[in-house]
Amino acid sequence: MTELSDTGLATRRRVLGPDHVARAQAAQTPFDAPFQALITDAAWGHVWSRGTIPLRERSMMTIALLAGLGNDGELALHLRSIPNTGTSRDDVMEALLHVAIYAGVPRANHAIALARRIFAEADAEGGQA
Template identity: 85%
Template sequence: MSHLTDRGTATRTAVLGADHIARARAAQTSFDAPFQALITDAAWGHVWSRGTIPLRERSMMTIALLAALGNDGELALHLRSIPRTGTSRDDVTEALLHVAIYAGVPRANHAIALARRIFAEADSTGDPA
């Protein structure tokens, strides 16, 4: 394993949780292994692991970008990860307000509805998200 892989795996685990990483590894096939290696090294080992801004701010930027682009699956994953990044629900609200202004009200409206569902699920199960 490379330095980026080690660093990326550690950061990805810290943000998304060990359970998510275990599920991703268990589901990995020879077909998607190169993609998993790419996102571990590039997204998590290089970008998310940079020390220039804290995980909270990276999380808020990621949530805003995913919402603006309509990437619901990834958005849900990152909304569920906010307790591990130090991002609050109020921070999510602020990020989605920016989405409304800069990417459009329909995208923000959809993302807010998704966040409400995820937070309601978390509240009903006792998860901190």
């Protein structure tokens, strides 16, 4: 591993949680190993690890982008990770209000329904998402 990979993996663990990263690593195959290396280095090492803006703002941007693009699986993952980034549920709503204006009401409506479900599940489990 390189220093960039180490940094990316540490940030990925901090944001998504060590359990998620361990599951992703355990499920890795020789086929998808290059993709896992790419996202660890590029997304987590280059972008998420930059010190220019806090994780809270990166989380809000990511949630807005994923919602606007309709990437529900990744959106759910990032909604569950908000306690790790200092992002509040109010912050999520602010991001999704921007989605409504700039990406469309149907995308925001769908993302809000997904967030409500994830937050309800977290509340039922005594979690913090």
